[in-house]
Amino acid sequence: MTVIEIHNLKKSYNPGKLAVNDVSLSIQKGESLGLVGESGCGKSTLAHCLLGVEKMDAGSIVYNEEPIAHANRKQLRNYRRNVQTVFQNPTASLNPKLKIRDSLLDPYLQFKDDLQLKHFHFTSKQDFVQQLLETVELPKGLADRYPHELSGGQKQRVTIARAISIEPKLIVLDEPTASLDVLSQGAILELLGSLQQTLGMSYLFISHDLAAVYQLCQRIAVMKDGELLDVFRKEEIYDSNRHDYTKELIDIF
Amino acid sequence: MILAIEDLTVSHGEKIIVDKVSLTIDKGEWFALVGQSGSGKTMLSQAVGQLLGPNLKASGRVMYEGDNVLEHPKEKMNQLRGKAISYIFQDYHGSFTPFLTIQQHMEEYLQTHSVQKAQRKEMIREALESVGLDASFAKRYSFQLSGGQLQRASIALALLLEPDILIADEATTALDSVSAHRILSLLQELQQKTGCAILFITHDWRHVVRYSDKIAVMKDGKIIESGTKQKLVHQPEHAYTKQLIQAAPTLPMRVMEVSKS
Numbered sequence: 276m277t278v279i280e281i282h283n284l285k286k287s288y289n290p291g292k293l294a295v296n297d298v299s300l301s302i303q304k305g306e307s308l309g310l311v312g313e314s315g316c317g318k319s320t321l322a323h324c325l326l327g328v329e330k331m332d333a334g335s336i337v338y339n340e341e342p343i344a345h346a347n348r349k350q351l352r353n354y355r356r357n358v359q360t361v362f363q364n365p366t367a368s369l370n371p372k373l374k375i376r377d378s379l380l381d382p383y384l385q386f387k388d389d390l391q392l393k394h395f396h397f398t399s400k401q402d403f404v405q406q407l408l409e410t411v412e413l414p415k416g417l418a419d420r421y422p423h424e425l426s427g428g429q430k431q432r433v434t435i436a437r438a439i440s441i442e443p444k445l446i447v448l449d450e451p452t453a454s455l456d457v458l459s460q461g462a463i464l465e466l467l468g469s470l471q472q473t474l475g476m477s478y479l480f481i482s483h484d485l486a487a488v489y490q491l492c493q494r495i496a497v498m499k500d501g502e503l504l505d506v507f508r509k510e511e512i513y514d515s516n517r518h519d520y521t522k523e524l525i526d527i528f
Numbered sequence: 529m530i531l532a533i534e535d536l537t538v539s540h541g542e543k544i545i546v547d548k549v550s551l552t553i554d555k556g557e558w559f560a561l562v563g564q565s566g567s568g569k570t571m572l573s574q575a576v577g578q579l580l581g582p583n584l585k586a587s588g589r590v591m592y593e594g595d596n597v598l599e600h601p602k603e604k605m606n607q608l609r610g611k612a613i614s615y616i617f618q619d620y621h622g623s624f625t626p627f628l629t630i631q632q633h634m635e636e637y638l639q640t641h642s643v644q645k646a647q648r649k650e651m652i653r654e655a656l657e658s659v660g661l662d663a664s665f666a667k668r669y670s671f672q673l674s675g676g677q678l679q680r681a682s683i684a685l686a687l688l689l690e691p692d693i694l695i696a697d698e699a700t701t702a703l704d705s706v707s708a709h710r711i712l713s714l715l716q717e718l719q720q721k722t723g724c725a726i727l728f729i730t731h732d733w734r735h736v737v738r739y740s741d742k743i744a745v746m747k748d749g750k751i752i753e754s755g756t757k758q759k760l761v762h763q764p765e766h767a768y769t770k771q772l773i774q775a776a777p778t779l780p781m782r783v784m785e786v787s788k789s
Contacts (some may be wrong), residue, residue: 314675314704456565457731461775483704486734486777512779527709528734528779 276304278444278477279325279358283345284334286320294320296501297334302445307471307478309488311524312498318481320499322447325479326360356386359438361449365430369422376404376418392442394474407436411466428459432466439470445477452487464490486528497521519522530555530692530725531576531613536588538571538580545571548588548751553693553742556723558716560740560757562730562772568749569729573695576727577613578605592692611641615684618698620678623685624670630656630681631666634688641689655684658721661712676707680714687718694719695727700735712739733776737761745769 280301287293302308312318312511323329325336335342338354346354359382362368369378377382380400397403404418411432422430431451438446443475448467452460468491471478482488488495489509497505497520505518512525531553538546546568551558563569575586576597578724590597600608616715624633634652643651653663659680670678679699686694696715700708716739719726728740736743737757744754745768753766765771 297668313706457733457772458775461777464777483706484777485705486779489779490777524706525779527705 278302278304278306278338280337281321281325282335282337284321284324284336285332285334286317286324287330293317293501295324295331298498298501298503299334300496300503300506302477302479304444305471305475305477306494307480307492307496309492310479310481310498311483311485311488311495313483316498317501318498319449322360322449322479322481326358326447327355336442352386353389356382356389356441357444358447359441359443359445360447360449361431361434361438361451365427365434365454366422368434369430374418375420375422375423375425377406378422378433379404379407379418379437379440382437386441387500390441394442395440403440410439410470411436426459427455428462431455431463433458435463435466435470439474439476441476443476445479448478448480450482451480452484452516453482460487467491484528485524497524529553530592531727532589532591533572533576534589534591535574536586536590537585538568538575538584540584545584545749546575549746549749549751551744551751551754553727555692556719557741558719558728558738558739559725560728560730560743561746562733562736562743563746564731567746569746570697571743572746573615573697573727573729576614577609577615577696579615585593606640610637611689612691613693613695614689614691615688616679616682616694616696616699619729620682620700620702622676623682625763626669626671626763629669630673634666634685635650637685638689643689644789651688655688656681658687658718659684670744676711679703679707682717683711683715685718687722689722690722693725693727695729697729698731699728701730701732708735715739733772735777745772 282299284295284298285293287296298321310318320329324331335344341350343351343354383403395403395406397406405415408415408417413429413432417425452463455463464487480488482490489512492509494506494508496503497518499520505521507517529552533549533551535548535550536546537544537548549572561569574580574645576590580586586598597608631652634655635648638648638651652666656663656665661677661680673681703711712735715726730736741755743757743760744751744764747768753760753764753769760769764773
């Protein structure tokens with residue numbers, strides 16, 4: 276089953292230059308798709324269009340067999356609930372004035388009227404927060420702390436817990452490990468892998484690190500200068516018909 | 529041996545950040561200092577060039593050409609910095625003044641080390657060319673360059689006077705991995721050409737494996753293990769070193785390569 280389809284997406288910031296040039300991709304249920312490329316290749320722009328942070332110039336995004344451009348308020352709300360995100364910079368993703376508990380509960384409180392959670396069963400909000408912290412392997416005592424009291428790796432775990440709290444269908448991970456220290460990077464990759472096994476959502480994992488993408492994803496897409504050059508299954512990485520640029524990336528790692 | 533660090537300690541009041549570290553760097557070698565954020569590797573590298581802030585105190589010895597660099601007066605250190613020991617930093621924007629062109633930065637650098645005006649222009653052109661930037665970049669301001677281009681310009685600047693040792697402090701951490709790889713290959717090529725030693729500070733084990741000759745692993749201000757690349761990569765002894773190796777994701781070996789070995 277397909278969770279999301281992107282058809283012929285185009286986006287330009289400067290006249291005459293396309294940041295994303297005619298890219299089509301689809302993500303299956305429970306799959307993680309890796310999107311790899313250098314800085315400036317358009318991978319984050321693609322994610323921003325998907326999340327609705329940026330408006331695309333042409334193309335369509337299809338969710339639940341409906342193009343989201345034609346979605347009504349209710350469908351759009353449903354889309355926003357089901358497509359969550361984790362960004363590169365966890366400090367900028369958490370409101371410095373909110374305790375960790377309140378940041379974690381924010382999506383739940385937004386959507387609780389139309390939520391039917393399958394994995395999380397709880398008796399109180401307090402209980403829910405504790406479960407979320409436990410799921411991302413953080414000490415329960417962090418609930419009453421503020422973001423500045425946590426390390427970068429801990430903060431990224433909080434943003435992951437917040438993204439999974441309403442059990443979305445897809446999480447867009449935009450360089451979630453890039454600003455972290457090497458040991459935290461490995462730990463976050465492992466956590467993301469095991470969460471996917473228990474909760475079954477799909478990932479769009481955006482990174483310039485081919486090796487990290489290889490570790491987490493089943494399928495890998497390669498972008499350069501706004502164009503999608505290569506899409507392949509993980510096992511096919513060393514196939515001789517890989518694009519020359521993909522081979523260049525493989526050589527680096 | 530080009531540089532010997534002996535019992536170097538850096539402290540902030542009562543707090544010890546670098547704890548009696550000793551290491552020697554040979555002529556022309558690529559020495560990698562690996563560790564997590566907060567392990568003290570940057571403080572160690574800054575102590576070498578007397579770049580520490582006034583609230584930090586360095587003791588011990590940093591021996592260069594028979595003298596303890598830490599005891600040099602300001603004027604002598606100014607002469608040494610750039611000519612004998614030079615730096616490339618992680619924050620490439622912070623390495624340049626936004627209201628000077630790349631050429632003006634280089635002019636100032638050469639003037640400080642009293643290079644004749646007649647020679648300067650040619651030296652600047654050659655330096656930029658050596659890092660793959662054409663002459664038109666000389667007239668640009670730092671904010672008109674991309675991250676990779678700026679880091680190339682800082683390498684050109686750092687190698688302008690052919691120093692004996694170049695300290696690269698997380699020089700590619702802020703770049704994406706493709707640009708990082710291009711910068712490091714360039715650095716390797718220039719190192720072979722000029723014969724300068726590199727003290728390479730990083731947390732990315734993959735860069736260490738690819739480029740370095742010798743490795744030291746730093747944790748909580750101490751060197752916990754050091755040796756040749758061969759030894760540390762294939763027979764790491766310390767649990768922390770093993771943990772660092774495991775944390776960096778790598779691609780599996782190609783079937784082809786496995787059968788060869």
